[in-house]
Amino acid sequence: MNAIFPTPDATGSDRLLSPDELEAALRDIGARRYHILHPFHRLLHDGKLSKDQVRAWALNRYYYQAMIPVKDSAVLARMHDAELRRIWRQRIVDHDGDGPGDGGIERWLKLAEGVGFRRDYVLSTDGILSATKFAVEAYVHFVAEKSLLEAIASSLTEMFSPTIISERVAGMLKNYDFITKETLAYFDKRLTQAPRDADFALDYVKKHATTPELQRQAMAALTFKCNVLWVQLDALYFAYVAPGMIPPDAWKPGEGLVADGPAPATGPRKTAPGDTPRLPRGVRLRYDETRSKHVLLAPERTFDLDDNAVAVLKQVDGSRTVSQIADELGKVYAADPRAIEADICVMLDGLAEKRVLER
Numbered sequence: 001m002n003a004i005f006p007t008p009d010a011t012g013s014d015r016l017l018s019p020d021e022l023e024a025a026l027r028d029i030g031a032r033r034y035h036i037l038h039p040f041h042r043l044l045h046d047g048k049l050s051k052d053q054v055r056a057w058a059l060n061r062y063y064y065q066a067m068i069p070v071k072d073s074a075v076l077a078r079m080h081d082a083e084l085r086r087i088w089r090q091r092i093v094d095h096d097g098d099g100p101g102d103g104g105i106e107r108w109l110k111l112a113e114g115v116g117f118r119r120d121y122v123l124s125t126d127g128i129l130s131a132t133k134f135a136v137e138a139y140v141h142f143v144a145e146k147s148l149l150e151a152i153a154s155s156l157t158e159m160f161s162p163t164i165i166s167e168r169v170a171g172m173l174k175n176y177d178f179i180t181k182e183t184l185a186y187f188d189k190r191l192t193q194a195p196r197d198a199d200f201a202l203d204y205v206k207k208h209a210t211t212p213e214l215q216r217q218a219m220a221a222l223t224f225k226c227n228v229l230w231v232q233l234d235a236l237y238f239a240y241v242a243p244g245m246i247p248p249d250a251w252k253p254g255e256g257l258v259a260d261g262p263a264p265a266t267g268p269r270k271t272a273p274g275d276t277p278r279l280p281r282g283v284r285l286r287y288d289e290t291r292s293k294h295v296l297l298a299p300e301r302t303f304d305l306d307d308n309a310v311a312v313l314k315q316v317d318g319s320r321t322v323s324q325i326a327d328e329l330g331k332v333y334a335a336d337p338r339a340i341e342a343d344i345c346v347m348l349d350g351l352a353e354k355r356v357l358e359r
């Protein structure tokens, strides 16, 4: 695999490098091959891409993010030292989080949603370029098959990531009006996680690459990983910039976006404070004299109502919003309108589900 991208011989000889010389040689690989130099990143950071091109980047990069803990689990499985595993497992926690809604993958999903994607579309990975999948999977195979030293050395691109992250966040915030700080929140945590991880990996490699052969392997691993990152951007460039040849089945602008319609199977729509509830044709609030209570009369059905529902429904006239109804009832019952608003929404949800209320 290295025949295609030969690893430069940093020394030109078989000499054992000192740890500092090895570090310098590794840094030199990044200086010449890290993906910050790729034309796609230059366009991305300088605000030269269209919104759809930024979307293509966010979607494809999701695949990388989602597979990083798979990759790190493969690395972990090769470690025979509990102390080492204890340190490495933090990477998996960083990406997976401690529970649902937490972690780097979740934050990347928020980034993808922030540029307009539906979460279910991103999670399906349907529109990801095959080249992205091939490159990412090659990384997972690499760490599973090569030595532990090479697996750890391949993560060393993270030495260079704080620079690219600072440049990317500043550039994207400045240059794209559809990008917000919240959308890019993924990168906040990476600014501390990446240097912590890279420092550990670099120390490990400097300590364990104790022969010229092992040092060459470490350099080759880092070169390989630079290529994993680089070819993903080649594929994005080819498909979405020039010549703009999108492969069959890959994402096409317009697909998988929230504007396509609501995500399937997300459950019934919830009432919001800005909604204007009204009774559908044929549904009426009536006082039932014989039972001395209010009921909701619908064609061939009658619904009993509790006092709170009656108070709310008396205010439902097809012109007041839920917020205005809450304000009104707040005055009558001397309660905080914002506190009762939520209860009103829940109650109206129940009626809407029974089809005796529209919003």
Ligand SMILES: O=C(O)c1cc(C(=O)O)c2c(n1)C(=O)C(=O)c1cc(C(=O)O)[nH]c1-2
Residues within 6 Å of the ligand: 068, 104, 154, 155, 156, 157, 158, 159, 160, 161, 164, 165, 190, 229
């Ligand atoms: O934004 C970037 O340019 C960038 C680069 C890299 C990298 O250099 O590998 C990683 C990340 N981000 C990243 O977010 C991340 O979680 C990550 C994990 C790894 C790895 O190899 O284990 N690299 C990277």
